[in-house]
Amino acid sequence: MGQGAFSWADRRGSWLAVALVALLVLLVNPVGYSGGGRDDTRYLDAALCWVETGRVCIPHDHWTTRWPAIAPLAGAISLGGLNRPSVGIGTLPSYVLAIVLVGWLGRLWFSRRAGLIAAGLFAVVPAVAIHALRPNVDMVELAAQLAALGLATLAIRSRSAGIAVASGACAGLAVLSRDTSFLFAGLGIAAWFLIAPRERKLIPWAMIGFASVIVAEMLVYAAATGDPLLRFKLALAHGSVPSTELASWVDTTRSPILNPQFIAGWKMTLGIKIWWPIDPWLNLLANPQIGPWLLTAPLGALVARDSMSIVEKQKLVRIGLGSVLIALAIVYVLAIDPKTRAFLLPLSGATLVLGWAISRIADAGRIGFALTLLGSLMALGIYALSSYQQTQPLERAADVFMRTYPGQIELDAQAKGTLMLVPGVIAAPVAPAGRPLRMTIQNEACRVALVRSLSSGRISLEGEAVLDDHSSLCLVRYL
Numbered sequence: 001m002g003q004g005a006f007s008w009a010d011r012r013g014s015w016l017a018v019a020l021v022a023l024l025v026l027l028v029n030p031v032g033y034s035g036g037g038r039d040d041t042r043y044l045d046a047a048l049c050w051v052e053t054g055r056v057c058i059p060h061d062h063w064t065t066r067w068p069a070i071a072p073l074a075g076a077i078s079l080g081g082l083n084r085p086s087v088g089i090g091t092l093p094s095y096v097l098a099i100v101l102v103g104w105l106g107r108l109w110f111s112r113r114a115g116l117i118a119a120g121l122f123a124v125v126p127a128v129a130i131h132a133l134r135p136n137v138d139m140v141e142l143a144a145q146l147a148a149l150g151l152a153t154l155a156i157r158s159r160s161a162g163i164a165v166a167s168g169a170c171a172g173l174a175v176l177s178r179d180t181s182f183l184f185a186g187l188g189i190a191a192w193f194l195i196a197p198r199e200r201k202l203i204p205w206a207m208i209g210f211a212s213v214i215v216a217e218m219l220v221y222a223a224a225t226g227d228p229l230l231r232f233k234l235a236l237a238h239g240s241v242p243s244t245e246l247a248s249w250v251d252t253t254r255s256p257i258l259n260p261q262f263i264a265g266w267k268m269t270l271g272i273k274i275w276w277p278i279d280p281w282l283n284l285l286a287n288p289q290i291g292p293w294l295l296t297a298p299l300g301a302l303v304a305r306d307s308m309s310i311v312e313k314q315k316l317v318r319i320g321l322g323s324v325l326i327a328l329a330i331v332y333v334l335a336i337d338p339k340t341r342a343f344l345l346p347l348s349g350a351t352l353v354l355g356w357a358i359s360r361i362a363d364a365g366r367i368g369f370a371l372t373l374l375g376s377l378m379a380l381g382i383y384a385l386s387s388y389q390q391t392q393p394l395e396r397a398a399d400v401f402m403r404t405y406p407g408q409i410e411l412d413a414q415a416k417g418t419l420m421l422v423p424g425v426i427a428a429p430v431a432p433a434g435r436p437l438r439m440t441i442q443n444e445a446c447r448v449a450l451v452r453s454l455s456s457g458r459i460s461l462e463g464e465a466v467l468d469d470h471s472s473l474c475l476v477r478y479l
Contacts, residue, residue, distance in 0.1 A: 014116055015103070021378075022099055022123045025132060029385050032133040032392075033087050036418040036441070037244075043069055043135035044087065044420060050074035051082075058225060062238040065231045068144070068177045069094075069137040084392075084421050088133035094140045095132040099123050101146035102348055108153050109315050110356045117374065118355025124381030125347060126289040127340035130388055137177050138341040144174035145184050145345055152192060152206065156199045164202040168209025175210075176217055179235040180336065183329045184345065185210060191322060245337055262335035269339060280331050280338035288384045290340040290347055292377065297350035300357030300373065307360045316353060323349035391418055394473045397465030398422045398439060401475050405462075410435040415473070437462060439475050446474035 035041045042063035047070050049057040059065040076090030102122045106115025122128060131139050151167035154160070171188060174181035192203055222228035236255065246252070250265035264276035268283045285291045301308075301316055308316070323346035330336050330343065354377070362370040402409060402424040410431040411419065418441060419425045431438050442449035446464045449472070453459045463475035 014112075018099065018103065018116055018119045018123065021120045022096065022132075024382070025123055025129045025385065028382055029129075029388055029390065030088070030133050031130045031385075031388055031390055032084055033135060033421055034389075034391050034418070035420055036391075036414050039063065039137075040135040041417045041420070043073060043137070046070045047073040047077055047090070047135070048082070048426075051078045059230065059234060062179075062234045065234055066137045066140075066177055068173060069135070069140045073135055082421060082426065084133075084395075087135060087421065091131070091133055091135055091139075094136075094143050095128070097143040098128070098139050098146060098348075101143060101150060102351060104150050105146060105153075105348075106352050106355045108150060109319075109352065110312070111359060114352075114355040114359040116355070117358050118351045121293065121354055121374070121377055121381075122348065122351040124378055124385070125293055125351070126381055126385045126388060127287075127347065128344065129381070129385050130289075131341070136341070138344055141174050141177035141181055142344045142348065144170050144177055145181060146348060148174060148184075148188065152188065155202055155206070156192070156196045159199060159202065161202060161205040164205035165209035165212075168206035168211075169213050170209075171206075172210040172213030175214060176231075179232065180330070180334055180342075183326065183334065187322065187325060187329075191318070195318065243337075256335040258333060259335050263331065266337050284338060284340065284343065287340055288380070290343065292380055293347060293350050293354065294343075296373070296377065297353040297357070300354050300361075303369075304357040304360040304364070307364055312356070316356070319349045319353055389467065389471075391467075393467060394441070394465055394471075395419060395422050397463065397473050398425065401437075401439060401463055402428075405437055405475075408435055409437045409439055409475070411439045412441070415439045415441045419473075437475060437477050439473060442472050442474055444472065446472045446476075450474060450476065 033040055033044065035044070042061075043066070046057065046064045046066075049064075050070065051074050056067070057064065064070070072093065073087065073090035076086045080086035080089065099119050099122055103115040103119030106118040108115075128139070148167050148170035151163055151170060155163035155167055171181065171185045174184060189203060189207070192206070193200055217231065218228040221230045227233070238256075245267045246262070247265035247267070250261045254261070256262040260276070263280070266280075268279050270283045270286055272282045272286065273279050274282065285295055298320065301320075327343055327346045331338055336342050354373075358370050358374050361373070398415075398419045399422050402422060406424075410429045410433040411425065412431050416425060416428070416430055419439070429435065431440075445466055446461055447454065450459065450461065453476075454461060457479060459476040459478055461474065462477050465473040
């Protein structure tokens with residue numbers, strides 16, 4: 001340990017290196033709020049309801065039940081106003097906490113160096129980094145899951161009932177962030193039962209912690225609405241919410257659970273469609289936002305297998321098996337939209353395996369190979385993140401439009417959802433509202449998208465802003 005290029009990881013203050021990596025991520029591409037009907041719009045709307053009413057709003061869909069993600073966002077907006085810095089501050093802590101917890105688990109399960117390498121790798125994975133400043137529940141749920149795993153590890157080692165209760169409470173908080181964590185909690189209890197037979201007597205304590213959090217929220221719902229099961233009813237109805245990501249032929253009146261229609265009907269991120277049972281995996285592993293880390297982890301473990309102890313082998317097998325089971329359940333049991341954000345827990349497992357493997361490869365004297373592997377994954381993450389689309393250029397143009405034509409602009413629904421952080425947009429009406437100017441977002445240059453209306457003399461183009469992918473913000477005047 002502590003030799004050559006990796007000796008920094010064994011020194012005091014070595015977390016500073018990971019902090020610098022996370023800071024680099026924010027500097028390379030602070031993606032932040034994107035809006036336009038995406039999930040971050042839902043969370044921002046929910047937080048604004050809390051801020052505007054001065055109280056917690058009663059949920060009306062599964063997004064608005066996710067108060068662990070909404071509460072810090074509402075708090076930041078109430079203190080700093082509706083703007084990009086406030087929204088980022090309300091979201092950033094869960095990203096930072098997830099990085100810290102990945103490093104902590106690496107140290108608990110393997111070594112300090114393995115944990116630091118895993119944390120640094122985790123921070124630059126684009127599927128993680130794009131959520132650093134963007135309203136989301138994914139990082140909140142993941143942080144609660146990782147905390148539950150770490151505390152469970154401590155409870156087993158110290159045979160502490162109190163820590164077991166805390167572990168269960170964190171698992172409960174993960175469920176209150178997103179109900180899919182019921183799977184995590186169930187698999188976690190099963191793993192505890194099988195892996196630590198001498199500490200099975202602590203499992204009831206963990207279940208007490210879990211149940212106390214769930215029941216406490218149910219009591220709040222019972223007092224506020226008369227329906228203690230409101231959260232779960234809204235969660236089960238999530239498949240009936242209209243989505244452009246789901247094929248029109250899917251019968252959304254049926255439950256998505258164990259439903260092949262939903263599994264086959266989701267829009268694949270990369271458009272790879274060969275056979276519906278394997279399409280989610282092909283799109284996931286080929287996705288540069290997450291695939292390289294998932295694919296490299298087992299290869300790294302294979303390269304470092306000669307220095308693997310029996311105990312380490314058991315831990316690696318458990319991490320791998322747990323990650324695979326969670327991923328399979330997400331796709332085939334819950335039939336969740338297989339976007340990268342649904343697989344952050346398996347990704348965490350992959351970065352932990354990589355942290356161990358790179359550390360072991362360095363210990364074996366293959367410093368060059370270890371540095372190449374680490375540097376390649378870091379560079380790949382930064383490169384993929386740098387090319388991820390931002391909406392800030394459209395916001396800057398919209399701000400100019402709003403100040404140039406005060407009180408004259410209406411927006412279409414997509415433009416309003418995308419530009420909510422621009423001063424004046426919240427108060428502006430959704431088209432058609434009779435105002436002379438309208439802001440609209442098109443998937444190509446304005447003059448191409450609006451050619452018929454322009455040529456017929458129905459509108460004139462007053463302003464335009466184009467992104468690199470040719471999406472454009474158009475300000476048109478109706479003649």
